[in-house]
Amino acid sequence: MRILIGSFWLVALALITMSEAEKNVEALRSVVESANQFSSPFFQTVVKHNPGNLITSPLSVGVVLAMAGFGARGNTKAQFRNVLHLPTSDSLAVSGYQSLIDDLNSIKDNKLTVANKIFVAASLNLKPSYKNLTEVYFRSASQLVNFAQNKEAANIINSWVEQNTNNLIKELINAEMLSDTTRLVLVNAIYFKGQWKEKFDPTLTSDMPFHTSKVEVKNVPTMYRQVTYKYGRLPDLKAEFVVIPYKGDELNMIIILPNEIDGLSNVEKKLQNKNLTNILRLGHEEEMELWLPKFKVESMLELNDVLKEMGLTDAFTNADFSDIADGANLYISDVIQKAYIEVNEEGSEAAAATGVVLTYYSYPSWTLMKINRPFYYAIYKSQAENRDIVMLFSGHVKNP
Secondary structure, three states: OOOHHHHHHHHHHHHHHHHHHHHHHHHHHHHHHHHHHHHHHHHHHHHHHEEEOHHHOOHHHHHHHHHHHHOOOHHHOOOOOOOHOOOOHHHHHHHHHHHHHHHHHOOOOOEEEEEEEEEEEEEOOOOHHHHHHHHHHHOOOEEEEEOOOOHHHHHHHHHHHHHHHOOOOOOOOOOHOOOOOOEEEEEEEEEEEEEEEEOOOOOEEEEEEEEEEOOOOEEEEEEEEEEEEEEEOOOOOOEEEEEEEEOOOOOEEEEEOOOOOOHHHHHHHHHHOOHHHHHHHOOOOEEEEEEEOOOOEEEEEEEEHHHHHHHHHHHHOOOOOOOOOOOOOOOOOEEEEEEEEEEEOOOOEEEEEEEEEEEEOOOOOOOOOOOOOOEEEEEEEOOOOOEEEEEEEEEOOOOO
């Protein structure tokens, strides 16, 4: 009888464990799907605001915005959910972020770290529930900071960012972004350093022409390798692609090359409606010769306008972050990201850090009006005998 009872509990434990594992897989899948749905429109919007070479991390932005979003209520929370494409179940979503962060931090053979941190003003009574949510599900520690000492506060935040990006991302936060009204700064940092599965031979690197436009050509250091890669053609995009694996086969770089010199813009627009998984299915292993320019790109992105254009508007104005702290009147004043990538014969090194600054807004007892933009004016005469008016002059001022 004891053996039967023992067997029953072993089976029950196995079923419970299996059920929990299935829940974790579902949660992770839902958040990965959310991240992918956010990534493409985010990139497209960033491109419109930032011409030229670009490196950005949609994942870094998505994670730190999710941290802020789970502290929101009402329409503010709804906008976070819509823009980030979050699962309707909060418990599923936060479990998914926990699984995603843990999964990324467990990558072998290459270096990949994802870190979050909250810097809090001592005057902000952070809700225990929000503190617990960020600590448990986003693996985020919190630290008290005196934002009134804005230079010192910026140094504290930037030092943490440097430490978590192998010193690649510096000066993420400007002291001018912080003041005695700053209550909270949420930060995410991602660092990656990976070696190619098959390294490029430096002796084969040479200067080769690169067409920056139909009429401009420049010579750039270009790597060469003859090897088997996954390759595919994309007729509907008028492009082709190659997948270059990193050591360990867990991580890869995909390069999509337009057929036309000036075809990149159209390719990127069409990619918004494409699923990367479906694109990869079109590829096959092929012995090929590959010439790949060495490159290094750094970007500094101010994301307020990007996120507003995507539909996250209330968070910057009429915000409700009451799940972070009661009666704090918080709103987002700045969302910034710095990112870096270098690709060479050995592999790639990349980093990104995203900061969300939440500021206290004190509602004054009087109305404020700043005539600081184009305005209409008129001069009129009131008729004493009735309520009609006589317009004498009218006009507008666009550039005083």
